[in-house]
Amino acid sequence: xxxxxxxxxxxxxxxxxxxxxxxxxxxxxxxxxxxxxxxxxxxxxxxxxxxxxxxxxxxxxxxxxxxxxxxxxxxxxxxxxxxxxxxxxxxxxxxxxxxxxxxxxxxxxxxxxxxxxxxxxxxxxxxxxxxxxxxxxxxxxxxxxxxxxx
Amino acid sequence: xxxxxxxxxxxxxxxxxxxxxxxxxxxxxxxxxxxxxxxxxxxxxxxxxxxxxxxxxxxxxxxxxxxxxxxxxxxxxxxxxxxxxxxxxxxxxxxxxxxxxxxxxxxxxxxxxxxxxxxxxxxxxxxxxxxxxxxxxxxxxxxxxxxxxx
Numbered sequence: 001x002x003x004x005x006x007x008x009x010x011x012x013x014x015x016x017x018x019x020x021x022x023x024x025x026x027x028x029x030x031x032x033x034x035x036x037x038x039x040x041x042x043x044x045x046x047x048x049x050x051x052x053x054x055x056x057x058x059x060x061x062x063x064x065x066x067x068x069x070x071x072x073x074x075x076x077x078x079x080x081x082x083x084x085x086x087x088x089x090x091x092x093x094x095x096x097x098x099x100x101x102x103x104x105x106x107x108x109x110x111x112x113x114x115x116x117x118x119x120x121x122x123x124x125x126x127x128x129x130x131x132x133x134x135x136x137x138x139x140x141x142x143x144x145x146x147x148x149x150x
Numbered sequence: 151x152x153x154x155x156x157x158x159x160x161x162x163x164x165x166x167x168x169x170x171x172x173x174x175x176x177x178x179x180x181x182x183x184x185x186x187x188x189x190x191x192x193x194x195x196x197x198x199x200x201x202x203x204x205x206x207x208x209x210x211x212x213x214x215x216x217x218x219x220x221x222x223x224x225x226x227x228x229x230x231x232x233x234x235x236x237x238x239x240x241x242x243x244x245x246x247x248x249x250x251x252x253x254x255x256x257x258x259x260x261x262x263x264x265x266x267x268x269x270x271x272x273x274x275x276x277x278x279x280x281x282x283x284x285x286x287x288x289x290x291x292x293x294x295x296x297x298x299x300x
Contacts, residue, residue: 041270041271041272042270042271042272045270045271045272047272079241080234082237082241083233083234083235083236083237083238083241084230084233084234084237085233085237086236086237086240086241087232087233087234087235087236087237087238087240087276088233088237090236090237090240090276090279090280091229091232091233091236091272091273091275091276093279094271094272094275094276094278094279095271095272095275097275098271098275120191120192120195121191121192121195121244121245121248122191122192122195122197122241122244122245123241125241125244125245125247125248126237126240126241126244128244129240129243129244130240130280
């Protein structure tokens with residue numbers, strides 16, 4: 001019993017939500033093509049974005065392509081995690097736009113965080129000034145993607 | 151001896167560079183007006199930017215005003231620290247622009263980091279896309295501010 005609890009406690013939260021978001025995207029018709037999506041930025045610098053997915057449309061050879069960086073926001077300080085997530089989005093956007101201009105980048109945010117934090121002045125101004133795109137996911141199984149913010 | 155070593159090791163690096171940057175700005179004629187600069191964003195949310203400074207020009211009642219967020223980049227992962235710094239810059243810029251539109255925000259970066267990291271594709275694209283303004287400081291005493299990047 002104690003062992004089981006420890007096991008669950010030590011499992012990175014990122015991995016739990018990683019699969020939740022992966023399944024939610026698949027439920028919405030997306031094909032996961034990369035897990036993670038690897039971008040060779042320079043000879044010695046590689047960037048990993050959590051998921052790459054494609055939505056194949058009948059009668060078209062290529063579909064809509066997205067890259068998704070999954071955030072759990074389970075730490076103590078929302079602000080600190082938001083700063084990191086925002087900086088990642090801007091940095092990944094830059095290199096992704098060079099290597100694959102047709103692929104759209106999203107940050108995946110849990111519904112509870114979206115509801116309690118994203119209407120704050122700090123976050124809404126940062127979203128507006130940075131052009132941050134995000135999707136909101138339900139952390140519960142079968143909850144799925146509840147919002148796409150382009 | 152061991153005690154001294156431990157003491158130095160445990161002293162936050164941020165504080166060491168904080169005073170280095172503070173003195174470097176003063177040497178350049180800036181008056182430190184806020185340490186830290188406190189921004190009341192909302193009733194329950196306060197943002198602290200490391201320094202507020204003003205450059206008083208003779209024959210003018212008010213001078214040029216800046217806010218400076220100091221970064222040491224002494225951690226193991228430059229990328230992780232850069233993401234956080236970039237996210238802070240965008241977030242602070244948003245709230246500072248609302249509360250004090252006349253004050254210019256800068257990120258303070260050590261010279262060694264500027265020289266080894268800021269010409270990378272990841273950083274230069276992120277700087278370009280975000281409008282990041284930064285100053286480069288020498289971590290050694292009397293080194294001063296070596297670059298202003300507007």
